Amino acid sequence: MGKPTGFLEYPRQGNPTQSPLERVRHYQEFHPRLSYEERRQQGARCMACGVPFCQSGAVLNGMVSGCPLHNLVPEWNDLIYTGHFEHALARLLKTNNFPEFTGRVCPALCEAACTCGLHGDPVTIRENELGIIEDAWERGLMSPRPPQNRTGKRVAVVGSGPSGLACADQLNHRGHMVTVFEREDRPGGLLMYGIPNMKLEKHVVLRRLERMTAEGIVFRTSTDVGRDIAPEELLRDYDAVVLCCGAAQPRDLSIPGRDVDGVWFAVDFLKETTRSLLDHGLTEGTYPSARGKQVIVVGGGDTGNDCVGTCIRHGCAGVIQLEMMPKAPEGRKENNPWPEWPRVCKTDYGQEEAAAVFGRDPRMYQTTVTELFADENGALQAVKTVQLDKKLQQVPGTEETLECQLLLIAAGFLGPQAYVPEAFGLELTPRSCVKTRDGSYQTNVPGVFTAGDMRRGQSLVVWAIQEGRSAAHEVDAYLMGYANQ
Incomplete structure (x- = not known):
């Protein structure tokens, strides 16, 4: 001390x-x-x-x-x-x-x-x-440090989000030859396209990727395993495969009018904004713009907050963020003592910005959307909302129609997209995540492992890194008969 x-x-x-x-x-x-x-x-x-x-x-x-x-x-x-x-x-x-x-x-x-x-x-x-x-x-202390010796083992990591990168980094430093497959045009997964630039500038991600490349990791982008490459090919060419594809299946709204124009899943909206920012400097027409529109974000979590901050930067005319749950208390309750995680109301950067620009907190608690309305051209023009009680049941007589030209769904995720587990023949949990034994990252297919949100469900970057590191330890033991990390 x-x-x-x-x-x-x-x-x-x-x-x-x-x-x-x-x-x-x-x-x-x-x-x-x-x-x-x-x-x-x-x-x-x-x-x-x-x-x-x-x-x-x-x-x-x-x-x-x-x-x-x-x-x-x-x-x-x-x-x-x-x-x-x-x-x-x-x-x-x-x-x-x-x-x-x-x-x-x-x-x-x-x-x-x-x-x-x-x-x-x-x-x-x-x-x-x-x-x-x-x-x-x-200070130049992060120069590349490739391993001095190689084991001769080859590992394919599918997905380059935080779990995939952590797994690849650990295995590479162990001496295995690692190839990372990414379906997007840039590696980084959630770090590149799921988190807005104002929270994580992309040169920070690219800086790390360049160091990992210099240390011997190979990145293959625009390559969709399960579609562009068959699992049999990976299992033939690599000694182990680690699936780190995230939980990219968004939770949808099953309501009348869902097929109108002007509805986006939050991650797709954020991804296209970042892609346009990097490729075109946000030239109009290269991304789904909120400029001049009344925006409603369904979901009160971090992704919803990111949508609020992004829409304000687009130049939206107004933004509302709907949250199904009641507002959390301002301070800890007696049943939530330190050192438990504090279940308290958090006002994040996007909500602060909405309050500064539009004069009020954008959040509406215990409220959900029940119907969408289109104009004569099929474009979204309004939504119907209803308030919910503490049991999340609709409260009759609280319906309200709100102007809206852009609806962003940030209601969480249901697990990984199905085509990768199906292609590999993997067993799933009741939550649609890839099934492994407790404390293990091995799937039901020999030589195929999984980590991150694909295994545990939607979670935090820090958990994804922990999962990638732990999976790498198990893969190393599988390849070498013991783990050296």
């Missing part, structure tokens, strides 16, 4: 944030980092607890508390304070392949379990993590 009284002397100081009215003018990240000395003070606030819940990843009352990767948080916080950033980097990379991703998009399960947060403000763990890795990139 570098400074025993640090948590008493220094208040929590997060990275600065551009004002909502300023940042909605662009698609860049809007959190400049603290100075070197300010970051050291934030590291000094860590108490080096005897029981560091921040790194526990324990399940408490049905939810995970602390980091699923078991990041060595007190160690690298102490090293930040003492100015040993290179040693802090080594401890950070021991458990986390991609701190530049989690340091930007993780909801910080670690901070929710920080002991400083019991009676005050938690340590800025996520931003400290980001400070370590970005300092390393800036």
